Amino acid sequence: MKLATFARIAKQLAIEFAAPASVAIAYTIVSESRNGNGWDLIDALAKFSSAFFLSSWLLSQVFRVAKQHRTDDHFTTIQTNLASLLEQIESRTNHLLSNITGGDSYCFLMFLELNRLRKHSDELGKATLLLQRLGQYPISELSIWIVDRDLELPEGAGVGDIAKRGKHIEIGGFARRRKVLTQSLTFDASSNEKCFDIYLSAMNGTIHQKIWVQRIEGQWLVASRVEKDGIVLLDSVDSSFPRTDDGDVAWW
Incomplete structure (x- = not known):
């Protein structure tokens, strides 16, 4: 030692x-x-x-x-x-x-310039599409399907069958807060009313958006509801849009 x-x-x-x-x-x-x-x-x-x-x-x-x-x-x-x-x-x-x-972020569409239609036709509706993101994280692998609810679908049709008949827009990664898409949406406006189911599929899940447009006294009014897994995330309704006696929109 x-x-x-x-x-x-x-x-x-x-x-x-x-x-x-x-x-x-x-x-x-x-x-x-x-x-x-x-x-x-x-x-x-x-x-x-x-x-x-x-x-x-x-x-x-x-x-x-x-x-x-x-x-x-x-x-x-x-x-x-x-x-x-x-x-x-x-x-x-x-x-x-x-x-x-993408975390808890999600995207949804807004219809813009609905009232700027061709003067020679009241049977044609055209909307500029604004894609908007809520949440702090960017969205990955985003795809959008816009489906006219007036389409005749087979009985028991699922989301996949509905999406195949709709307008498809491939976005990919989306890190911006909002963006006006180059694609617009044209639809039959002869009935002065149109309903759309919109599916926004991304890596963090699928958003289901309902958009309901009505032409009243020559002006198009818009109601929009954004859902995920049956939970309402966002409602946006023009103040003059028709409502039920309870003050709600009669969503489908």
Whole structure:
């Protein structure tokens, strides 16, 4: 054993046994001083040994309990820091994934310039399409199908059958807040009313949008409802759009 190592061990032992030795010496002196027969070496050593052993044991228990408390506090701190770290990792991972998939962001369409029709025909409706995104994350792999509800569909037709008969617009990635699409929507306006189902499919799910347009006194009015998994995300209705007695739009 190296001298430096031995010196450190000896120093540590001296520190740990200093208090028990002091207590044992004090006890021995007091005890022997009260003994009327004077000091007896054997008796003094026995008293010192007993006092030293007892005080060493008591102090070791105190140190053990104190150390256990420090250890428990240390583990509690580690656990708290680890939980905080895991929350940060989860938050950053979700943020990263949301930037890839789109997270809780969604898109919907708005019909613009409906009232700027060709003067020579009241049977033709034409809408400029504005694509808008709500949410902080960009949308990935976005495709849009616009379906006229007046289309004759086979009984029991599903979303896929309906989409195949609609107008398809492929967008791909969409990081902007809004964009006027180069594609417009032309429809038969002879009945002064039209309903559309719009499906906006992206990596983070499919949005179902209902758009209902009505021409009243020569002006086109628009009502729009945006849903996902049956939950209404957004309603936008012109103030003059016809409503039920309850003040609601009679959505299909």
